[in-house]
Amino acid sequence: MSESLYYLHDGVFSPTVRTGSPWSTTTQHGGPINALLMYGMETVALKTPKRVTRLSVDILRPVPREPLRLKTRVLREGRRLAVVDAGLERETDGTPVAVARAQLLQEREDHELLFPRTKTPVALVAAADRVHLMSDARRHEGPPGFHLDVEMRHGMDNTNPIGWLTWAGQLISGLPTSPAQRCAAVCDLATIVSGRMCLSGEGKWNNEIRFEMLNTDTTIHLMRPPIGLWFAFHAPSIIDERGAGITAAALYDQNGYLGEVVQTVASNAT
Numbered sequence: 001m002s003e004s005l006y007y008l009h010d011g012v013f014s015p016t017v018r019t020g021s022p023w024s025t026t027t028q029h030g031g032p033i034n035a036l037l038m039y040g041m042e043t044v045a046l047k048t049p050k051r052v053t054r055l056s057v058d059i060l061r062p063v064p065r066e067p068l069r070l071k072t073r074v075l076r077e078g079r080r081l082a083v084v085d086a087g088l089e090r091e092t093d094g095t096p097v098a099v100a101r102a103q104l105l106q107e108r109e110d111h112e113l114l115f116p117r118t119k120t121p122v123a124l125v126a127a128a129d130r131v132h133l134m135s136d137a138r139r140h141e142g143p144p145g146f147h148l149d150v151e152m153r154h155g156m157d158n159t160n161p162i163g164w165l166t167w168a169g170q171l172i173s174g175l176p177t178s179p180a181q182r183c184a185a186v187c188d189l190a191t192i193v194s195g196r197m198c199l200s201g202e203g204k205w206n207n208e209i210r211f212e213m214l215n216t217d218t219t220i221h222l223m224r225p226p227i228g229l230w231f232a233f234h235a236p237s238i239i240d241e242r243g244a245g246i247t248a249a250a251l252y253d254q255n256g257y258l259g260e261v262v263q264t265v266a267s268n269a270t
Helices: 030-043 123-127 136-141 179-187 190-199
Strands: 006-009 012-015 024-028 051-059 068-077 081-090 096-105 129-131 150-157 160-167 211-215 217-222 230-234 237-239 244-253 256-269
Touching (some): 030 051, 030 096, 030 217, 179 217, 179 230, 179 244, 190 244, 190 256, 217 244
Antiparallel strands (some): 006 012, 051 096, 051 217, 068 081, 129 150, 150 160, 160 230, 211 256, 217 256, 230 244
16 A cells, blocks of 8 residues: 555644645645545534535645645534535645535435436446556656556446546545545546546547646535445536536446536646
C-alpha cells in the first residue's frame, strides 16, 4: 500500500507527497480534498447515526501542500435529515481553501424498493483495458501525486464512455478509509475520464490529447452506501466552444447503480 495522504495530529492534517497535483509541485489534487471533506461529514457529531447522501464541494483556490484544519458545523438536524457544512483552511493563517455542504439521511431498514436498480456492467472491471490517467512521458516528467496512485480500466456502452477507477491507498495514517471516502476521491476524476475518451473521437482512451480540463466543483449524490474499491463513471462531458461545460455521470460500484456525479468544467482543448 502506498503512503497515506495525510497525517493527523492535534486537529491538523499534514499532507504527504501522495496528495500532489499534476499541475504543480506545491498544490494538492482535488481527489484528496474531496475525500478529506467526506471524512469530515462522516465523523461529525450528530444526535442519531446518519449517512451522507449528497456532498457538494467547491475548491476556492489552489490548495497548497501545507497543513490544513478541518471545521464542520451542523446547520440543522431533524429526526431523519441533517445538513452539515465543512471547510478546509490553512493552518498557518486560517485562509479558507475549500468548502462543502452535505445532506445526511437516517436510513430505514424496512423500506420497500419502489424502483428497480440499474444493473452495472461488472464485467468491464475484469475485461476492459488498463490505462494510466496520464501518458508515460507526462508521468515521468511531472511531479508525484494522487493521480499516479489511481488505476483505471475503460470501455464503452453504446456511445458513452465508461471508466472504472480504483484508489487503494489510505486517507489518514492510522485510521480506516471508508468506501465513501474512496468514492469521493475518485469522483474528482469524472471529468477527465469522460472528456479524454470523448475527445479521442472513437470513445477510446487517448493519452496524447493535450488539453487543460479543470472541474471547478464536484457534487456527489449517493443512493446507498458505496462498497468495495472500484467505482465507474458512465457519461460524456459536454463542453461549449467557449470553454464551459458539464460532466454528468452515472456512478456505479460492484453492486450496481450507486448515484450521480455532476461537475462544472472549464476546458481549453488543444
